[in-house]
Amino acid sequence: MSDVPDALRRNRLDEEASPYLQQHADNPVHWQPWDETALETARELDRPIFLSIGYSSCHWCHVMAEESFSDPNVAETVNEAFVPIKVDREERPDLDSLYITVCQLVRGHAGWPLTVFCTPDGKPFFVGTYFPKDASQRQPGFRQLVQDVADAWADPEQRAESEERAEQWTAAARGELEDVPDAPGELSDGLLTDAADHAVGQADREYGGFGRGQKFPNPARVELLLRASTRGRDEAGTVARETLDAMASGGLYDHVGGGFHRYCTDREWVVPHFEKMLYDQAGLVLAFLAGSQRFDSDRYASVARETLEFLDRDLRHDAGGFFSTLDARSEHDGEQVEGAYYVWTPERVDAAIDDETDADLFAARYGIGKGENFPEGAEPDWTVLTETTSIGDLAASFDLSEVEIEDRLARARKQARHARGDRPAPARDEKVLAGWNGLAIRAFAEAGLVLDDSYADTAVEALDFVRERLWDGDRLTRRWKDGDAAGDGYLEDYAFLARGALATYEATADVRHLDFACSLADALVAEFYDEDAGTLYFTPEGGESLIARPQALEDSSTPSSTGVAVDVLDALAQFRPDSQFGTVARRVAETHAETVDATPLNHAALALATDALATGRYELTVAADSLPTRWRGTLADQYLPLRLLSVRPPTEDGLQAWLDTIGLDSAPPIWAGREARDGEPTVYACRNRACSPPTHDLAEALDWSP
Numbered sequence: 001m002s003d004v005p006d007a008l009r010r011n012r013l014d015e016e017a018s019p020y021l022q023q024h025a026d027n028p029v030h031w032q033p034w035d036e037t038a039l040e041t042a043r044e045l046d047r048p049i050f051l052s053i054g055y056s057s058c059h060w061c062h063v064m065a066e067e068s069f070s071d072p073n074v075a076e077t078v079n080e081a082f083v084p085i086k087v088d089r090e091e092r093p094d095l096d097s098l099y100i101t102v103c104q105l106v107r108g109h110a111g112w113p114l115t116v117f118c119t120p121d122g123k124p125f126f127v128g129t130y131f132p133k134d135a136s137q138r139q140p141g142f143r144q145l146v147q148d149v150a151d152a153w154a155d156p157e158q159r160a161e162s163e164e165r166a167e168q169w170t171a172a173a174r175g176e177l178e179d180v181p182d183a184p185g186e187l188s189d190g191l192l193t194d195a196a197d198h199a200v201g202q203a204d205r206e207y208g209g210f211g212r213g214q215k216f217p218n219p220a221r222v223e224l225l226l227r228a229s230t231r232g233r234d235e236a237g238t239v240a241r242e243t244l245d246a247m248a249s250g251g252l253y254d255h256v257g258g259g260f261h262r263y264c265t266d267r268e269w270v271v272p273h274f275e276k277m278l279y280d281q282a283g284l285v286l287a288f289l290a291g292s293q294r295f296d297s298d299r300y301a302s303v304a305r306e307t308l309e310f311l312d313r314d315l316r317h318d319a320g321g322f323f324s325t326l327d328a329r330s331e332h333d334g335e336q337v338e339g340a341y342y343v344w345t346p347e348r349v350d351a352a353i354d355d356e357t358d359a360d361l362f363a364a365r366y367g368i369g370k371g372e373n374f375p376e377g378a379e380p381d382w383t384v385l386t387e388t389t390s391i392g393d394l395a396a397s398f399d400l401s402e403v404e405i406e407d408r409l410a411r412a413r414k415q416a417r418h419a420r421g422d423r424p425a426p427a428r429d430e431k432v433l434a435g436w437n438g439l440a441i442r443a444f445a446e447a448g449l450v451l452d453d454s455y456a457d458t459a460v461e462a463l464d465f466v467r468e469r470l471w472d473g474d475r476l477t478r479r480w481k482d483g484d485a486a487g488d489g490y491l492e493d494y495a496f497l498a499r500g501a502l503a504t505y506e507a508t509a510d511v512r513h514l515d516f517a518c519s520l521a522d523a524l525v526a527e528f529y530d531e532d533a534g535t536l537y538f539t540p541e542g543g544e545s546l547i548a549r550p551q552a553l554e555d556s557s558t559p560s561s562t563g564v565a566v567d568v569l570d571a572l573a574q575f576r577p578d579s580q581f582g583t584v585a586r587r588v589a590e591t592h593a594e595t596v597d598a599t600p601l602n603h604a605a606l607a608l609a610t611d612a613l614a615t616g617r618y619e620l621t622v623a624a625d626s627l628p629t630r631w632r633g634t635l636a637d638q639y640l641p642l643r644l645l646s647v648r649p650p651t652e653d654g655l656q657a658w659l660d661t662i663g664l665d666s667a668p669p670i671w672a673g674r675e676a677r678d679g680e681p682t683v684y685a686c687r688n689r690a691c692s693p694p695t696h697d698l699a700e701a702l703d704w705s706p
Contacts, residue, residue, distance in 0.1 A: 214263060
């Protein structure tokens with residue numbers, strides 16, 4: 001190995017800030033980060049790249065690391081034959097998008113850990129996901145796979161075949177990720193209701209959610225159904241409610257600590273993969289807040305409130321930003337075990353809850369002692385909490401009122417949470433991502449309007465945290481951790497954070513947040529919009545050159561960044577009519593109109609944004625120093641899916657100072673001529689340039705229709 005550069009003689013991940021990369025810093029594999037040193041080494045040595053992509057709370061990533069990457073014999077083969085590169089998909093979603101697209105095209109499915117063998121210039125010729133160290137009935141073993149790939153690369157004929165395959169797969173990935181339709185389509189007024197009809201057709205009417213297998217949260221799809229329910233699609237509302245009920249009552253939800261796990265492994269929503277992701281919490285808070293308004297549901301409001309409390313308690317930096325994830329695993333009997341922190345037994349319940357009746361109620365409510373429901377657990381008597389007995393049935397069985405049942409259960413949950421806090425806790429990934437924080441900021445801001453205005457204070461603190469550490473006035477950096485900011489911002493970072501900033505302005509009436517949203521939108525258009533193609537790309541124009549420049553049209557675990565970008569650009573165009581925001585939003589929506597029409601459920605966020613363009617937003621302009629307290633309750637009770645709330649100064653003199661702040665010469669239509677009347681707070685309700693008469697009664701304005 002005398003010709004091997006020093007960098008490749010050791011594992012370099014101890015120099016990285018990513019918690020996921022740090023988890024692999026002690027592996028005998030000589031892992032390299034994705035950087036120019038590693039890539040140039042692969043080219044100079046003419047060695048293939050072994051690329052492994054995952055994230056810190058990924059269960060099967062942990063398993064593969066323990067089985068294969070910690071094995072000295074496996075590591076020896078990897079180190080001698082490859083340039084091994086580890087990537088945190090949360091830091092580099094562009095790389096993840098490229099290679100997982102190849103896996104989906106080739107295998108028909110994909111996931112993490114993502115296992116890729118590439119040519120020295122990064123073109124993939126073998127893809128897969130998790131592999132056991134030794135072969136099983138269903139999968140080849142990784143130990144043999146590594147040797148086979150190394151032998152094939154060393155054989156000239158087989159290498160040529162691999163290189164040809166790499167060219168074919170790269171071309172297919174480029175076509176999948178970069179291509180746009182030859183001609184734009186038309187925006188359809190019926191897109192939303194058609195999409196809702198598709199969603200109803202795919203709904204699991206017995207257990208809630210969609211499909212008949214594993215159950216994933218899909219907040220954008222729920223929002224689509226809720227919005228359609230206001231347009232004559234009553235069944236869409238029913239399916240939305242069934243889905244919200246299933247998520248709130250099953251094992252996806254943490255009934256003791258609040259917040260949601262990643263997804264459930266079964267149709268019945270019982271056993272989850274236990275990691276908790278910031279983006280899931282943010283999206284589901286918005287879904288439950290909307291559900292609480294649409295159905296006047298205190299239960300949904302409570303779920304949203306408890307999830308926000310979880311975020312504030314367990315995923316928040318002291319200075320205001322939000323961390324990324326909690327792991328699925330925690331220590332149990334000296335080993336890292338999935339779910340150990342969250343599961344219960346009758347003995348654990350009795351030890352945690354003081355009052356015997358409270359303990360019995362807790363066990364009866366959540367199915368403890370009724371037969372264990374977690375066969376994959378490390379202990380045979382572990383139970384995942386699910387609501388198995390209704391409050392009414394408990395009241396009848398215990399001869400107590402429903403109010404007392406609720407009070408006792410609340411006390412029991414509090415004691416259970418306190419006792420659970422003494423268990424070894426799951427690891428926390430403490431990187432702060434700009435885009436994911438944007439999602440959380442929007443959730444807290446909306447809660448400030450729906451639940452309590454104190455939540456908006458949390459949104460402001462998080463927004464200030466990100467702005468101070470990741471925004472330089474022109475460009476956004478993706479990740480901050482322990483004082484270190486790194487990585488180009490991607491489309492999702494600009495779009496999600498701009499949407500969060502706009503929501504914070506709506507909740508606080510502070511124009512500086514609107515100004516920040518507009519600044520982000522300016523940068524978004526400059527860096528990601530391709531006028532010739534009529535689309536937004538996921539990576540910045542001046543970013544790293546990869547095998548393809550991806551778009552992000554479909555929803556995944558997060559909403560489509562293109563969909564969110566179109567939505568926020570259209571909304572901000574109401575404040576900046578002189579900008580490109582509105583033109584870009586409409587052009588991108590038209591470019592992809594036929595794609596969205598054909599498969600709206602795969603593109604739910606983009607379908608929602610397209611619907612806003614086709615239908616028009618519901619503008620509520622309030623001329624007042626702040627949103628009057630007496631109006632907050634009225635607004636909180638109303639489900640207004642296309643609401644754009646804009647509080648402006650009551651006088652023209654006050655408005656001029658705002659115009660100076662955001663760099664406008666004259667008032668945009670959403671503010672122009674909409675001053676306060678009679679010295680009192682005044683509201684104007686408008687849609688498609690038709691407005692209600694100015695009124696001092698918000699309820700009266702909300703009753704108006706054009």
